[in-house]
Amino acid sequence: MQIMRRVRGSRLRWVVGGIVGVVLALGAGAAGHAAFERMERSPARQAELAQQATITADQAREAALAAVPGTVRRMQLEREWGGVLVYDVEIRPSVGRGTAEVEVDASTGAILDIDDDDDDD
Numbered sequence: 353m354q355i356m357r358r359v360r361g362s363r364l365r366w367v368v369g370g371i372v373g374v375v376l377a378l379g380a381g382a383a384g385h386a387a388f389e390r391m392e393r394s395p396a397r398q399a400e401l402a403q404q405a406t407i408t409a410d411q412a413r414e415a416a417l418a419a420v421p422g423t424v425r426r427m428q429l430e431r432e433w434g435g436v437l438v439y440d441v442e443i444r445p446s447v448g449r450g451t452a453e454v455e456v457d458a459s460t461g462a463i464l465d466i467d468d469d470d471d472d473d
Contacts, residue, residue, distance in 0.1 A: 401429040405458035412439035416454040
């Protein structure tokens, strides 16, 4: 009986230790991602990415506004997971509510994605 308690207690410690480890790893990952996002938005990094882009920010803005007419609220260059350099353009549409996020390929000017974020959701 006492041996079973020790075995169960040992397993419980392993399970609890594993859960604590996962929680700490996820927290560290989230903190690391936030730091990475801040670095990507820095003026120095944006200037570095702009040198790698084939189209200008003005051309990307025009392409995004042609796809979603409205007012540009925010725009930044970022490298996607596949290595593709994109302009991420956030637009407040002329018609409707909410915002739209338009991804413009920084090499070709092609619209890669439009994500509508409606305030009514």
